[in-house]
Amino acid sequence: MNKFGIGQPVRRVEDQGFITGRGRFIDDINLPHQCHGALLLSPHAHALIKSVDAARARAAPGVVCVLTGAQVLAEKLGGLTAAMMPENLGAPPGHRTFMPPLATDKARFAGDRIAFVVAQTEAQARDAAELIDVEYQVLPAVSYIEDAVAAGAPLVWDDCPGGNVAYGLMFGNKEVADAAFAKAAHVVSLHLTNNRVTANPIEPRGCLGEFNPANGKYTLYACTQNPHGVRQELSQVLHIAETKLRVIAEDVGGGFGMKADAYPEDALVLWASRLCGRPVKWRASRAESLLTDSHARDQVVHCEMALDANGKITGLRARALQALGAFFIPAGIVPSIFSMRFIPGPYDVQAVHVMMQAIFTHTAPLGPYRGAGRPEAVYVTERLLDRAARELGIDPAEIRRRNLIRADQMPYTTPTFYEYDSGEFHQVLEKGLLAADWDGFEARRAQSEKSGKRRGRAVTYYVEQGGIMNDRMELRCDPGGTVAIVAGTFSHGQGHATTYAQMVSDWLGVPFESIRFVQGDTDQVPFGRGTYAARSSMIGGNALKKAAEAMIAKAKPMAAALMEAAAADIEFVEGEFRVAGTDRKMTFTQVAQAFYYPMGITDQFGVGLEASGTFATNPPNHPNGCHICELEVDVETGVTSIERYTVVDDVGIVINPLICEGQVHGGLAQGIGQAFMEHAAYDRKTGQLLTGSFLDYSMPRADYMPQVSSAFVEIPAKTNPLGIKGIGEAGTIGSPPTVINALLDALHPLGVEHIDMPATPARVWSALQAAGKA
Amino acid sequence: MAKIEMTVNGKKVSHEVEDRTLLANFLRDQLGLTGTHIGCDTSQCGCCTVHVDGLAVKSCSMVVGQANGAEVLTIEGLANGETLHPVQQAFSECHALQCGFCTPGMIMAVSGLLKDNPAPNDEEIIQGLEGNLCRCTGYINIIKAVKHAAVAMK
Numbered sequence: 003m004n005k006f007g008i009g010q011p012v013r014r015v016e017d018q019g020f021i022t023g024r025g026r027f028i029d030d031i032n033l034p035h036q037c038h039g040a041l042l043l044s045p046h047a048h049a050l051i052k053s054v055d056a057a058r059a060r061a062a063p064g065v066v067c068v069l070t071g072a073q074v075l076a077e078k079l080g081g082l083t084a085a086m087m088p089e090n091l092g093a094p095p096g097h098r099t100f101m102p103p104l105a106t107d108k109a110r111f112a113g114d115r116i117a118f119v120v121a122q123t124e125a126q127a128r129d130a131a132e133l134i135d136v137e138y139q140v141l142p143a144v145s146y147i148e149d150a151v152a153a154g155a156p157l158v159w160d161d162c163p164g165g166n167v168a169y170g171l172m173f174g175n176k177e178v179a180d181a182a183f184a185k186a187a188h189v190v191s192l193h194l195t196n197n198r199v200t201a202n203p204i205e206p207r208g209c210l211g212e213f214n215p216a217n218g219k220y221t222l223y224a225c226t227q228n229p230h231g232v233r234q235e236l237s238q239v240l241h242i243a244e245t246k247l248r249v250i251a252e253d254v255g256g257g258f259g260m261k262a263d264a265y266p267e268d269a270l271v272l273w274a275s276r277l278c279g280r281p282v283k284w285r286a287s288r289a290e291s292l293l294t295d296s297h298a299r300d301q302v303v304h305c306e307m308a309l310d311a312n313g314k315i316t317g318l319r320a321r322a323l324q325a326l327g328a329f330f331i332p333a334g335i336v337p338s339i340f341s342m343r344f345i346p347g348p349y350d351v352q353a354v355h356v357m358m359q360a361i362f363t364h365t366a367p368l369g370p371y372r373g374a375g376r377p378e379a380v381y382v383t384e385r386l387l388d389r390a391a392r393e394l395g396i397d398p399a400e401i402r403r404r405n406l407i408r409a410d411q412m413p414y415t416t417p418t419f420y421e422y423d424s425g426e427f428h429q430v431l432e433k434g435l436l437a438a439d440w441d442g443f444e445a446r447r448a449q450s451e452k453s454g455k456r457r458g459r460a461v462t463y464y465v466e467q468g469g470i471m472n473d474r475m476e477l478r479c480d481p482g483g484t485v486a487i488v489a490g491t492f493s494h495g496q497g498h499a500t501t502y503a504q505m506v507s508d509w510l511g512v513p514f515e516s517i518r519f520v521q522g523d524t525d526q527v528p529f530g531r532g533t534y535a536a537r538s539s540m541i542g543g544n545a546l547k548k549a550a551e552a553m554i555a556k557a558k559p560m561a562a563a564l565m566e567a568a569a570a571d572i573e574f575v576e577g578e579f580r581v582a583g584t585d586r587k588m589t590f591t592q593v594a595q596a597f598y599y600p601m602g603i604t605d606q607f608g609v610g611l612e613a614s615g616t617f618a619t620n621p622p623n624h625p626n627g628c629h630i631c632e633l634e635v636d637v638e639t640g641v642t643s644i645e646r647y648t649v650v651d652d653v654g655i656v657i658n659p660l661i662c663e664g665q666v667h668g669g670l671a672q673g674i675g676q677a678f679m680e681h682a683a684y685d686r687k688t689g690q691l692l693t694g695s696f697l698d699y700s701m702p703r704a705d706y707m708p709q710v711s712s713a714f715v716e717i718p719a720k721t722n723p724l725g726i727k728g729i730g731e732a733g734t735i736g737s738p739p740t741v742i743n744a745l746l747d748a749l750h751p752l753g754v755e756h757i758d759m760p761a762t763p764a765r766v767w768s769a770l771q772a773a774g775k776a
Numbered sequence: 777m778a779k780i781e782m783t784v785n786g787k788k789v790s791h792e793v794e795d796r797t798l799l800a801n802f803l804r805d806q807l808g809l810t811g812t813h814i815g816c817d818t819s820q821c822g823c824c825t826v827h828v829d830g831l832a833v834k835s836c837s838m839v840v841g842q843a844n845g846a847e848v849l850t851i852e853g854l855a856n857g858e859t860l861h862p863v864q865q866a867f868s869e870c871h872a873l874q875c876g877f878c879t880p881g882m883i884m885a886v887s888g889l890l891k892d893n894p895a896p897n898d899e900e901i902i903q904g905l906e907g908n909l910c911r912c913t914g915y916i917n918i919i920k921a922v923k924h925a926a927v928a929m930k
Contacts, residue, residue, distance in 0.1 A: 013868055013871070016876070017868040017876075020873055020876025020880070021851075021867050021868055021876075021879060022811070022851065022854075022855060023809070023811015023854075025811070025879075027810075027813065030810035201911075202911060203911055204821055204823060204875070204910065204911050205813070205815065205877040253875075253877075255815075255876065255877025256877060287817050288815065288816040288821075494875055495875030495876070496874070663871075664871050664917060667916045668874060668911070668913055671914030671915070695817065695818045696816045696818055696821060697818050701909060702915075703905070703906055703908075704901075704902045704915040705902045705906065707915045707916060710914070
């Protein structure tokens with residue numbers, strides 16, 4: 003067996019550079035004669051920009067140029083805008099906005115870009131930015147969703163026909179759902195808040211732009227998950243052909259969806275480079291990242307579940323407000339769709355009616371972040387189901403058994419039109435319960451209570467979607483016969499150089515170590531859509547399989563000619579072309595080398611061996627799984643600690659268990675972080691960001707993560723030849739309701755029925771005080 | 777401006793720098809040692825951890841003048857030629873890194889921890905990692921790597 007093949011826990015080929023300090027992250031890249039940019043950000047959440055006087059800044063030491071909104075207007079630059087509008091989904095039209103490189107008329111959130119200073123050094127640029135005199139007329143701002151939809155609320159966009167409502171989406175059938183609720187034996191309803199968080203990859207954003215006046219071409223070194231997407235978005239902002247812009251992304255230090263779109267700074271460094279004739283670099287401080295990165299979640303939802311007397315779900319309804327922030331950014335609509343369509347989740351219920359409105363607020367724009375809407379959906383369903391179980395006196399595991407879609411119901415179409423092709427939800431649930439020793443809980447609870455703590459537990463089930471759109475992968479042989487993978491996807495921590503090479507070494511029989519990996523350069527990769535939405539394993543993997551098959555098909559006639567046999571007699575087995583029924587054979591490498599002969603046989607077959615493959619998400623795959631948590635609460639302090647965490651995931655065929663497990667761990671940390679500590683908080687009145695540094699924005703450190711028991715059940719997806727389901731987002735989706743339900747299970751005996759995220763010690767303590775039984 | 781002299785990864789270096797230059801920026805911008813990363817402005821993330829006179833410190837929290845005359849070790853100088861330091865080895869073996877951005881700081885912090893305490897228990901490991909943020913791994917495999925390295929270094 004190939005010890006580097008599919009399914010093996012192969013150590014990552016990426017690691018060597020990172021563990022020795024030889025990574026090439028955006029801030030590690032420098033060009034000769036480069037200068038440095040610094041932003042001036044709006045200190046106000048909402049203000050008219052009356053004037054911008056940059057005279058003092060222009061005269062400051064080292065300053066090369068200063069760009070302002072007036073120049074954006076003079077140059078007629080475009081703005082970043084939604085890639086998909088509600089009307090593209092068949093919904094009523096939404097309100098499109100454009101985010102220009104610099105604000106031209108108004109500041110619409112604290113952190114909106116006002117001016118960009120370019121100087122010899124970063125310190126000089128930052129110093130000079132402070133010398134710009136801006137006259138603002140401060141206007142009332144609105145940063146909370148509920149405030150933004152109240153009568154008379156300040157408007158983010160005066161020309162938006164819906165006031166602060168950018169658009170609405172609705173799924174399911176109102177009449178059918180209402181009828182189910184009318185005859186329900188039991189109805190539970192909740193008002194939930196899904197807190198605003200921010201991705202905070204540890205590498206802050208940055209970019210380096212260079213304009214070459216000799217050929218009119220721009221080069222952007224970008225910190226992105228999606229180089230071709232950034233090229234396309236920026237070509238619209240700068241009004242240039244995509245062929246005039248090369249985007250290069252080398253190592254990217256985490257993204258989690260936040261780095262999937264272009265940002266104004268990417269346009270600014272290119273534009274500034276053209277104006278000043280030198281490369282221009284910009285790197286975000288952490289404070290700037292927190293202010294200007296797109297945030298995520300920020301939803302309030304009123305949701306209801308109808309059940310029969312046996313605890314069988316008969317209907318679901320939800321009405322949500324989801325924040326969009328000050329701008330409707332390219333991927334801005336994505337969380338809205340998933341947060342509604344995944345509410346039915348893994349449960350067999352057809353009477354569903356869910357609707358949402360997307361709300362402009364004077365805050366940083368919101369976009370996809372690990373899970374993108376699915377965490378919101380699962381949070382709704384699982385919170386409702388635990389409430390129902392408690393009110394009906396049914397064990398939380400039992401109520402899920404009664405409602406999960408059965409394996410014999412697959413393929414199953416949800417009322418929001420997802421088709422689950424495969425899944426054994428009951429089997430996965432039982433495995434999880436067994437691994438977590440669900441039945442041994444009471445003894446552990448008694449033990450906790452002996453030490454003065456309260457113990458709670460929860461079990462939840464999630465369904466996720468892996469994959470979005472199509473993509474393209476290419477295999478190219480080098481003259482020596484070695485293989486290069488040219489990926490349209492973009493690995494930024496996921497280990498694609500390893501997992502794709504595992505696949506190719508299996509399929510082509512070439513040594514794992516000899517495989518070269520190319521990604522992230524629009525001049526080297528013909529086309530691609532990058533990595534986000536748990537898309538790369540299925541789309542990249544299956545496209546790569548097609549490329550490998552095409553390559554073998556292309557090489558067979560060459561092998562036949564080389565071995566003087568008929569093409570029909572050539573078999574490809576274990577990396578060798580064999581003439582059937584004989585002992586004649588050649589390795590893949592030998593045949594590939596023949597494609598590079600300087601004369602002779604290449605006259606017939608052409609020079610070079612390469613092939614491409616494409617694969618489309620039609621339909622996507624549906625990873626799913628079960629999360630179980632037990633935690634302890636110190637009622638004196640409100641401090642919670644997770645004691646046991648068990649996950650069983652069905653991610654289809656596992657390519658590399660080491661990497662899959664790592665994805666689960668990281669996802670859990672982000673979900674648990676959202677549930678217990680993370681909150682991108684704005685002041686309600688002024689719209690000032692209150693969590694503007696890592697001192698204020700709390701994230702899990704090593705002490706907060708439990709030991710996790712993680713297992714995989716491999717139920718192959720039926721909708722792609724490799725049987726793959728995605729893994730990237732699962733942990734983040736399943737964990738928030740699991741830990742919050744466990745917390746409520748612990749607090750219920752003390753009279754606490756509800757808590758919102760983040761369930762900080764202060765919130766837990768306050769809830770206990772309010773309940774009065776602590 | 778000030779003239780700074782120090783030994784970095786065994787080599788003597790000398791540079792004229794602005795007084796306000798931080799050690800992290802000096803290493804990156806003057807010496808080109810870009811393995812030392814900067815991930816925050818407030819000494820919270822630990823990406824910039826290096827050893828100064830044998831102690832693991834956050835190099836963004838020192839003005840370069842404070843390291844004048846010191847012996848500085850960065851991630852680039854940790855391996856012994858081609859032979860990885862046991863902590864580097866353990867990080868790769870335990871899949872304790874994903875995007876790799878926090879990794880150099882983590883490795884420098886852990887190698888500092890194991891120098892002071894060659895056999896840390898779980899609590900001591902967690903305490904030793906308190907100064908470093910990782911957003912990808914959930915720390916689980918990092919803790920595993922610390923244990924792995926401790927055994928390897930016995």
